[in-house]
Amino acid sequence: MPATETTEAPRPDTPSRGPSARDDGFLRDIWYFAMPSGDLAPGRMLAKTLLGEPVLFGRGDDGSVFAMRDICPHRGIPLSDGRFEAGEVECCYHGWRFAPDGRCTAIPSLTADQAMEVEKIRVATYPTVDRHGGIWVYMRADLRSTAEPVVPPPALPAVTDRAPGMVQRMTFPCHVDHAVIGLMDPAHGPFVHTSWWWRTRKSIHEKAKRFGPSDLGFAMLRHQPSRNSAAYKLLGGTPTTEIRFRLPGLRVEDIEIGRHRVCGVTAVTPVDEKTTEITHMIFWTVPWLSLLKPILAPFARRFLGQDRDVVVRQQRGLAHNPTLMLINDADVQAKWYFRLKKAYAAWRSDGVPFENPVRETTLRWRS
Ligand code: FES
């Protein structure tokens, strides 16, 4: 590809149309990271807006997790205003009760002779799984459907089966597309993440990385990370790292240092069209890393905060709906993201079989 080729970035406000990509530019019929597992204790429920939809999450006393539309099918009050008792959700208005699978189990106002098939009343539910440190939810295109998910939830390295050593979260005031391409953008590092402990602008140099297609996304193939990252020096040995991106907004950095593993998971989840939640979790097997946690946590937070600050400033320009550019090769990952999204949306809305548009290649840039 010639280095001068530019492509206009698809705008978040003009996504491909179809049931799985509504006007909001969010992919549907796909798994999203909803929250860290620890947010939802047994016997509790928690309401969240995801992709502009009100979702009520709950966890039974046995640890099992469920999610349902947070709207009572009777007269529309949020079910989260009610209570969770004996494994069922009770609406605060007229006391209708719902099981985790969405079936209505009780309508208190019915008299003994008022026959009504209450179990035929249902709240829409969302498939959920609790693994890799988080609760993942399958956001359906058609809420009335009860079909099995068309893709499995993400499979992450085994180290993520333990509790995350560190969890950071932040809300970015932007559309999910800008959060995703901002986080995968390799060229902003020397300008946005300038800190004595990470790197300086002077450390900018040419990089060449091998990329290839991976499950619903692409991977920066396993390599030795660049030596200008102080964080890697701390780990000792010769680490190798592989970074995967998976639709709709998951970045997994898998670092191997001898027999040890460190895995960084960044999940990007749309709350609504102007709000995006970023959750960053780090899992490790290196025992002494836990001791460093109090020192590392503020740095990780500062790093993510730098990404957010730049997005906040970007909003001032985006408010005027400018034409944007994606250049080679620094923005090629962003181009892939939009192509992958388009291919997935076309599969779900028009039945065009999903084919990963990414081919193995080397990308070069200076950063
Ligand atoms: S509105 Fe929920 S029971 Fe009536």
Ligand SMILES: [Fe+2]
């Ligand atoms: Fe960044």
